[in-house]
Amino acid sequence: MSKRVGLEASFAAAEAARMANVDVIAxxxxxxxxxxxxxxxxMVADGELNAAYIPVExxxxxxxxxxxxxxxxxxxxxxxxxxxxxxxxxxxxxxxSMRYPVVMAVSNRALSAPLSVWGDHSDAxxxxxxxxxxVFCQNNQEVFDMTLWxxxxxxxxxxxxxxxVHFDGFHLSHVTEPVFLPEQEEVDRFLPRFQYPxxxxxxxxxxxxxxxxxxxxxxxxxxxxVAFRKSKDVIIQGFKEFGDIFGRYYNLVExxxxxxxxxxxLTMGSFGETAKIAIDTKKNKGESVGLISLRLWRxxxxxxxxxxVKNAETLIVFDRCISFGGPGGPVxxxxxxxxxxxxxxxxxxSLIGGLGGRDMSVEDFEYVIDRGQxxxxxxxxxxxxxxxxxxxxxxxRG
Amino acid sequence: MTEKRLKTGxxxxxxxxxxxxxxxxxxxxxxxxxxxxxxxxxILDKEKCTKCALCWIYCPDAAIKPSEEGYYEADLHxxxxxxxxxxxxxxxxxxxxxxxxx
Numbered sequence: 001m002s003k004r005v006g007l008e009a010s011f012a013a014a015e016a017a018r019m020a021n022v023d024v025i026a027x028x029x030x031x032x033x034x035x036x037x038x039x040x041x042x043m044v045a046d047g048e049l050n051a052a053y054i055p056v057e058x059x060x061x062x063x064x065x066x067x068x069x070x071x072x073x074x075x076x077x078x079x080x081x082x083x084x085x086x087x088x089x090x091x092x093x094x095x096x097s098m099r100y101p102v103v104m105a106v107s108n109r110a111l112s113a114p115l116s117v118w119g120d121h122s123d124a125x126x127x128x129x130x131x132x133x134x135v136f137c138q139n140n141q142e143v144f145d146m147t148l149w150x151x152x153x154x155x156x157x158x159x160x161x162x163x164x165v166h167f168d169g170f171h172l173s174h175v176t177e178p179v180f181l182p183e184q185e186e187v188d189r190f191l192p193r194f195q196y197p198x199x200x201x202x203x204x205x206x207x208x209x210x211x212x213x214x215x216x217x218x219x220x221x222x223x224x225x226v227a228f229r230k231s232k233d234v235i236i237q238g239f240k241e242f243g244d245i246f247g248r249y250y251n252l253v254e255x256x257x258x259x260x261x262x263x264x265x266l267t268m269g270s271f272g273e274t275a276k277i278a279i280d281t282k283k284n285k286g287e288s289v290g291l292i293s294l295r296l297w298r299x300x301x302x303x304x305x306x307x308x309v310k311n312a313e314t315l316i317v318f319d320r321c322i323s324f325g326g327p328g329g330p331v332x333x334x335x336x337x338x339x340x341x342x343x344x345x346x347x348x349x350s351l352i353g354g355l356g357g358r359d360m361s362v363e364d365f366e367y368v369i370d371r372g373q374x375x376x377x378x379x380x381x382x383x384x385x386x387x388x389x390x391x392x393x394x395x396x397r398g
Numbered sequence: 399m400t401e402k403r404l405k406t407g408x409x410x411x412x413x414x415x416x417x418x419x420x421x422x423x424x425x426x427x428x429x430x431x432x433x434x435x436x437x438x439x440x441i442l443d444k445e446k447c448t449k450c451a452l453c454w455i456y457c458p459d460a461a462i463k464p465s466e467e468g469y470y471e472a473d474l475h476x477x478x479x480x481x482x483x484x485x486x487x488x489x490x491x492x493x494x495x496x497x498x499x500x
Contacts, residue, residue, distance in 0.1 A: 099418035160417055198420050207421035215408045216415075223415035 002180040002246070009143040009172035010035035012179050013079065013105040013165070016147035018049045019187045020103075023074035023194075026054035026065035031117040032169035033081040033107040040077075059084040063091040063102070070100035071208055073199030075151065078102060081169055082109030082116075085123045089130075095162040096131030097224060098209060101154030101194075102162040104132075105147060107173040108269065108320075110356040118357020119169035121269065121320040124297070125330045127164070131228055133235065134298040136268040137167040138254075140177040145248060148191065153238040155194045159231045166297070168270040170357060182246055190245045229299050252301035253308045257283060258290030264312040264346070265369055266292040268331060271318065271360055278365035289369055294331065302338050309339070315346040316372030318365075319384075320354045327398065328384040347376040353387030364388065427476070433461065436479035438494040440472050446491035453483035453492060 007015065014036050017025065025044070027037035043049040052069075056062045059080050069076045080088060085106060095102050108124055110116040124134070133153065137143045143165065150163035167173065200208065212220050236252070243249030256276055258264060267275050272293035282289045292308055292315075294301075309315050317336075319329025327333045328350030339345040349372040354360045364387055371385065382396045416422055440453075447469055454462045454470045461476040462483060472483065484492040 097418070098420075198417065198422070205424035207424075208418065210419060210421050212419060216410065219410060219412040220415055220419050222412040226412070227417075 002182045002186075004178050004180055006176045007140055007144075007179045008035065008174055008176045009137070009140040009167050010107065010174070011039055012140045012144040013147050013167075014039035014043070015179075015181060016144045017077045017103075017105075018043055019182070019184060020075065020077075020148055020151045020191055022049070022051050022077045024052045024054065024066065024069035024076045025078065026056055026062045026069070026076075027078045027080065028056055028059045028062045028084060030059070030081050030084040030109075032109060032119065032173045033079045033084065033105070035173065036079040036105055036107070059087040060091060063088045063095060063104075066102045066104075067091065067095055067098065067100050070095075070102050070196070071098075071200050073194065073196035075155070075194045076100070076102045077104070079105040079107070081107040082111055082123045085127060086111065089127070092127055092130045092132065094209075096228075097220075099160040099224075099227075100162060101151075101160055101196075103147065103150040103154060104162065104164050105143070106164055106166045107169040108166055109169040116356040117169075119171055119173075119320075120355045120357065121166075121330075122322075122355075124164075124166050125321045125323070128298065128330065131161070131224060132298065133159075133161055133163040133228075133231060133296075135163070135165055135295055136293075136297055137165065137172065138270055138272045138293060140172060140175070140179050141248070142250075143167045143172060144179050144181070145242065145246070145250070148187065149238050149242050149250075151194075152191050152241070153231070153235055155196075156234045156238075157195070157197060159227075159234050160196075161228060161231055166269065171270045180246075186245055190241060232296075232299050232301070235296060235299075250295060251304070252296040253304040254293040254295055255308055256291040256293065258292065258308065258312075260288065260311075261290030262288040262313045263369060263373055264290050264292055264309055264315050265365070265372070266294060266309075266315060266317045266331070266335065268294045268297065269320070271320070271354060271365075274360060274362055275318070275365045275368075277362045278369065281362065281366060282369060287369075300334060300338065305335065305338055306342060309346055310342070310344060312346040314349065314373055314376040315339075316349045316351060316368060316376075318368055319350065319352045322352060322355070332384070349375045350384035351387055352384050355386075358388065360387070431475045432459075433474060433476045433478055436474075436477060436497060438479040438481065438496055439474060439477060440479070440481070440483050440492045441495050442469065442471055443491045443493070444469055446489050448489055448491075450488065452486050452488065456482050456486045458482060 154163040317332035332350035
């Protein structure tokens with residue numbers, strides 16, 4: 001029997017790591033992620049969790065320590081946000097290339113400058129192409145569930161890849177919501193002991209991290225890319241197994257009231273919950289609208305996305321990040337590219353908002369849908385529009 | 399007895415790559431040609447060589463091996479051409495020659 005408790009997303013992530021019985025945690029505190037390592041350090045100090053907590057001097061060291069731990073076969077967890085993820089950057093690539101299934105919670109935060117501790121998706125977009133499996137969460141239950149699931153999928157011998165669990169800084173990290181916590185026995189059934197087939201062992205010497213000269217680097221990278229894309233099957237299987245044990249089934253792309261909808265709004269992360277209310281309001285007025293929440297960000301779920309939007313006339317993609325000098329919001333840009341060769345495809349419109357922690361209300365999402373439809377009908381000289389920006393913007397042209 | 403085929407990286411396809419490019423067997427450099435990027439190679443003058451074995455001791459890559467006649471000669475599959483042997487030789491029996499020259 002699961003129990004229902006009030007937890008902020010940071011504590012939900014920490015609780016999931018505890019119930020996953022992690023062996024090693026190495027993290028450096030940074031707003032808005034601080035409560036995660038703080039809570040885990042407390043659990044270790046109080047004897048609630050039998051793990052090594054490695055206090056480090058930076059995020060670069062945090063992930064490096066995690067790599068060392070994973071190399072000997074430890075179940076390994078870390079967490080960061082914003083600038084911390086940026087400071088980790090080179091090690092982020094190494095984790096996926098060396099196929100260490102570290103799980104990392106990211107309380108999404110805007111990037112400086114100007115200095116901002118508040119939430120948006122700039123940090124996540126900067127690690128888009130690093131070869132980590134990446135999911136976005138809409139609420140605190142999902143943060144708990146995805147963190148558990150991340151260990152299950154990443155550590156699978158067919159996968160062996162690191163996983164990032166993204167959730168919005170402050171909007172989720174510091175907000176208390178009811179979360180169903182499962183029994184330990186259920187978690188143990190879902191999550192077998194991590195058996196890393198290449199664990200460093202003095203009795204069976206091997207080399208991790210050899211260098212790759214030009215005659216082998218391309219082969220190494222293509223092998224990594226093929227393995228990464230193939231992980232999608234295990235990702236889907238992991239969601240199925242999760243649902244079978246805990247009763248909550250997840251999809252790569254989550255539709256909300258999309259049946260027959262001519263206009264679809266697409267969001268990632270917690271803003272999907274606010275957008276749902278805007279969809280309800282508009283449905284009540286008789287408008288043909290629906291919502292798509294993109295859960296799996298990498299590897300990108302091309303087939304599922306195309307299936308989800310194929311009957312829509314207009315797809316409005318809402319981003320929480322600017323791709324400077326690019327074709328529009330980064331999520332928009334990916335989705336438009338995914339649909340480009342389809343014979344039947346919706347018009348795709350880019351709107352950006354919620355930058356650096358700016359709130360997006362239900363009314364704001366109603367505006368996004370209205371404005372997106374108008375742009376789809378009339379066209380626009382601007383590549384994207386920023387919701388709620390003060391001052392007329394005319395300089396964003398291709 | 400057939401000689402174990404020496405592999406270079408260019409023999410491997412992407413399917414041959416181990417997970418994370420891990421090298422799962424220790425000491426397997428002996429089945430690969432690791433000296434093919436050498437720019438100079440050591441030439442031994444057997445007239446001068448006193449078989450003192452200093453070059454064998456100093457070679458940082460264990461590329462110098464004793465021959466049946468008791469000389470010490472570089473295995474050019476592995477020798478990187480660093481020149482330490484030529485430098486350490488007390489009788490000047492080893493000279494470094496540019497690759498491509500006789």
